Amino acid sequence: MAKALSWSGRIRGVDIAALAGGFLCIFALAACEEPPLDPRAALIAKGREIFFNETFAGNGRTCGTCHRAEENFTLSPAFIATLPPDDPLFVAETNPELATLENPVLLRRFGLILENLDGFDDLENVFTQRGIPHTLALPTSVDSAQGPRTGWSGDGAPGDGSLRSFATGAVIQHFPKTLNRVPDVDFRLPSDDELDALEAFQLSLGRQDDLTLPMPLKDVVAARGQAIFLDNALGKCNACHFNAGANGNPAIFGADAGNLNFNTGVEDLPDQPADLTGERVPPDDGLGTPGDGTFNTPPAVEAADTGPFFHNNSVETIEGAVAFYNGDAFNNSPAGQLITGATGSGINLDATQTEEVAAFLRAINALENIRGSVALLEESAAQKHGPARATLALAGAETDDAIAVLAGAELSLEAVAHLRQARRLIDKAARSWFFRKRLTREAIEQQQMARAEIVEES
Amino acid sequence: MEPRSIGFAVLAALLWSAPAHAQKATEQFIPIGQSPGLSGEYTYLGAIEAADIVARSITAGGRSVQVTERTRIWLDRSGAKQPNLVGSFDDLRAGHRVEIKYEDEARRERADWIKVQADQDQ
Numbered sequence: 001m002a003k004a005l006s007w008s009g010r011i012r013g014v015d016i017a018a019l020a021g022g023f024l025c026i027f028a029l030a031a032c033e034e035p036p037l038d039p040r041a042a043l044i045a046k047g048r049e050i051f052f053n054e055t056f057a058g059n060g061r062t063c064g065t066c067h068r069a070e071e072n073f074t075l076s077p078a079f080i081a082t083l084p085p086d087d088p089l090f091v092a093e094t095n096p097e098l099a100t101l102e103n104p105v106l107l108r109r110f111g112l113i114l115e116n117l118d119g120f121d122d123l124e125n126v127f128t129q130r131g132i133p134h135t136l137a138l139p140t141s142v143d144s145a146q147g148p149r150t151g152w153s154g155d156g157a158p159g160d161g162s163l164r165s166f167a168t169g170a171v172i173q174h175f176p177k178t179l180n181r182v183p184d185v186d187f188r189l190p191s192d193d194e195l196d197a198l199e200a201f202q203l204s205l206g207r208q209d210d211l212t213l214p215m216p217l218k219d220v221v222a223a224r225g226q227a228i229f230l231d232n233a234l235g236k237c238n239a240c241h242f243n244a245g246a247n248g249n250p251a252i253f254g255a256d257a258g259n260l261n262f263n264t265g266v267e268d269l270p271d272q273p274a275d276l277t278g279e280r281v282p283p284d285d286g287l288g289t290p291g292d293g294t295f296n297t298p299p300a301v302e303a304a305d306t307g308p309f310f311h312n313n314s315v316e317t318i319e320g321a322v323a324f325y326n327g328d329a330f331n332n333s334p335a336g337q338l339i340t341g342a343t344g345s346g347i348n349l350d351a352t353q354t355e356e357v358a359a360f361l362r363a364i365n366a367l368e369n370i371r372g373s374v375a376l377l378e379e380s381a382a383q384k385h386g387p388a389r390a391t392l393a394l395a396g397a398e399t400d401d402a403i404a405v406l407a408g409a410e411l412s413l414e415a416v417a418h419l420r421q422a423r424r425l426i427d428k429a430a431r432s433w434f435f436r437k438r439l440t441r442e443a444i445e446q447q448q449m450a451r452a453e454i455v456e457e458s
Numbered sequence: 459m460e461p462r463s464i465g466f467a468v469l470a471a472l473l474w475s476a477p478a479h480a481q482k483a484t485e486q487f488i489p490i491g492q493s494p495g496l497s498g499e500y501t502y503l504g505a506i507e508a509a510d511i512v513a514r515s516i517t518a519g520g521r522s523v524q525v526t527e528r529t530r531i532w533l534d535r536s537g538a539k540q541p542n543l544v545g546s547f548d549d550l551r552a553g554h555r556v557e558i559k560y561e562d563e564a565r566r567e568r569a570d571w572i573k574v575q576a577d578q579d580q
Contacts, residue, residue: 116484117483119486120486120487158483158484158488159488159494159497160493160496161495164495169483182536182539182541183488183536184539192494
């Protein structure tokens with residue numbers, strides 16, 4: 001050993017200075033913390049933590065109980081069926097104090113959540129059953145000339161009615177330990193700092209801007225669907241879903257109209273699935289108390305992978321959702337009658353046209369999935385292994401959605417092949433200690449190739 | 459497109475009349491002074507100075523405020539760890555601490571909702 005180690009500074013030919021330097025580097029790297037987040041990113045990170053983990057001293061639910069990241073920040077009956085019996089979503093089944101907080105039959109079968117939008121005086125008779133709206137693209141869908149519109153009827157928040165205040169109402173409605181709903185007994189109210197963070201996080205989810213249509217779609221069926229969507233004499237969709245978003249067409253409703261409420265007659269649909277169960281489903285009167293029958297417009301871009309559709313989850317497929325506008329319920333509704341008055345006719349698409357509009361919605365949904373997945377993959381590449389695996393899982397879920405919405409109508413099958421390959425690479429990246437970044441890059445390339453199969457690159 | 463544009467303009471005027479409302483139902487359970495985005499900025503917090511049951515108005519902060527059919531009145535019992543309840547005009551008495559949200563913040567003529575601290579007579 002003495003021979004090996006000498007004051008000459010070498011151990012069996014290894015330079016001690018270099019070795020020490022190497023160790024120093026390793027120690028320095030180990031001690032080195034993540035670079036500090038900018039204030040906005042820190043607020044979003046805090047909001048994410050609260051959204052998924054904070055129960056507000058209530059019944060165990062968090063915001064993420066109903067707005068699951070891997071489920072596009074909503075819940076479908078199929079996903080609900082995979083949850084364990086002790087999931088906090090099912091507190092009405094496991095906690096006798098909360099037996100009437102939800103209707104378990106309607107929650108499990110149709111993903112419907114009980115809401116006391118018209119007051120808490122008569123819990124047995126005055127309530128509505130609504131689907132869970134996703135929280136994607138909120139920067140594009142909440143503002144209106146008349147103030148913020150949150151929730152299905154646009155009036156989901158107490159206080160000033162803003163997205164920031166929405167969480168306070170959600171805690172009171174969905175998180176209580178008992179139906180007495182006493183603050184600091186049955187829950188605690190979010191603090192101002194928590195509301196700020198939750199708002200920042202929710203605003204960070206999904207699209208931050210509206211699309212600009214038309215897009216140069218390659219699939220002829222989706223392209224025809226886009227043309228129908230934009231045609232004010234045929235599909236008439238773009239009037240209320242401007243650029244397939246959630247806002248009124250500014251050329252019609254004014255530059256600052258933003259998100260609008262309409263009575264489209266969904267409540268008048270015959271044979272509504274929830275009604276067929278025999279469970280009590282009171283009519284939903286929409287905005288206000290008493291309600292005026294209107295509901296606000298959700299973005300169409302995210303529609304195809306966030307069904308079931310409409311405020312009461314009454315329609316299962318995107319094709320069915322488009323077909324709704326051809327039926328009597330819509331065309332006889334106040335909104336349908338105004339469309340008829342304004343354009344000389346209602347909406348009367350044939351089956352081919354209905355499927356074409358749905359194909360268009362599937363295509364733009366898949367493009368949004370790809371955008372989201374690539375962003376997540378890029379984010380994962382900058383993370384350590386543990387957080388990266390979680391981010392890769394979300395990228396995988398986005399990719400699964402893209403595959404499902406395209407393959408569901410046999411659209412852009414070359415894109416589907418690239419997406420399937422991307423999915424395999426994401427799985428490999430999540431398992432790999434040494435090649436994660438390379439595999440992630442390859443997954444991104446496959447996503448980009450998939451995108452190029454759907455839309456002409458500019 | 460021109461006739462349709464005119465038609466759509468009419469449509470816009472007809473559809474664009476309903477004002478947005480905050481969801482007032484859960485407001486019932488928010489204690490006085492804690493309404494997010496409102497309390498301390500856009501509401502009156504203080505005592506009722508007078509109540510006129512005939513005129514269905516109260517005086518608070520030196521102003522007369524109309525209590526209409528649409529005005530929601532809630533009894534805030536959160537201080538006593540009891541559930542908040544729906545109240546009535548009879549609960550609006552001189553000296554009682556209230557929070558008032560006005561229908562129109564600038565005019566402050568009619569109350570949108572009033573929360574009354576309910577444990578003051580005990």
